[in-house]
Structures are given as structure tokens and as C-alpha cells.
Amino acid sequence: MSDVWILVLGMALVTFLSRYPVLVILGRMPLPAPILNALQYVPVAVLTAICVPMIFRPGGEWFLDPTSPYLAGGLATVLVAGYYRQLLLTLLVGMSVFFLWKWLWYV
Numbered sequence: 001m002s003d004v005w006i007l008v009l010g011m012a013l014v015t016f017l018s019r020y021p022v023l024v025i026l027g028r029m030p031l032p033a034p035i036l037n038a039l040q041y042v043p044v045a046v047l048t049a050i051c052v053p054m055i056f057r058p059g060g061e062w063f064l065d066p067t068s069p070y071l072a073g074g075l076a077t078v079l080v081a082g083y084y085r086q087l088l089l090t091l092l093v094g095m096s097v098f099f100l101w102k103w104l105w106y107v
Contacts, residue, residue, distance in 0.1 A: 067105040073098030 031039075055074040056062060064071070077094030084090070 067101075069098050069102035069105065072101040 051074065055070045056064065058068070058070045066072075073094050076097035077090055080093045081090040
């Protein structure tokens with residue numbers, strides 16, 4: 001087995017063992033309403049934390065140019081997601097705008 005697979009399996013094991021006991025304990029006790037309400041925002045916060053750096057710093061440096069396909073695709077995605085609230089449509093429009101913008105400005 002290669003070193004990469006050993007590393008991946010080790011990270012998965014450590015991640016599982018560090019989270020599973022907490023989930024088991026919390027699964028057996030009711031959480032207060034304010035905490036349940038706050039947990040609804042976790043997926044949005046995590047996706048924002050992942051996507052914003054990719055949009056504004058695609059090469060590791062700030063790139064705030066109207067020709068940026070990352071910025072155009074991100075803006076289109078946010079607008080479609082906010083208006084239609086349909087995941088598949090949001091993905092299709094965001095990726096289409098990204099690739100079209102990239103083709104228009106960089107070909």
C-alpha cells in the first residue's frame with residue numbers, strides 16, 4: 001500500500017474518532033432551540049468559507065477584475081441561488097457562466 005493511501009486512511013480514522021463520540025452523546029440529548037437554529041447556518045457558512053477564497057483569490061493573489069471567470073460565475077451563482085433556490089439550476093448556470101466567461105476572455 002502506498003504512503004498516500006496510508007496517510008488518507010490515517011486522516012480518516014483520526015477524523016472519525018475525534019467526531020464520533022461527540023455525535024453519539026449529542027444524539028441522545030435534546031438540544032436547545034437556539035442551538036438548533038444556529039446549526040442550520042453551518043452548511044452556508046462552510047460553503048462560503050470554501051468558495052470566497054476561490055472566487056477572489058484564484059491564483060493565491062487578489063484578482064478583482066471584471067474579466068475574471070471566477071467572479072462572473074460566483075456572481076451568477078449567488079443571483080440564481082437567491083432568486084430560484086434550485087440547486088441543479090444554480091449549478092448549471094454558475095458553471096455555464098464560468099466556462100463561457102473563460103472562453104470569451106481567455107481564448
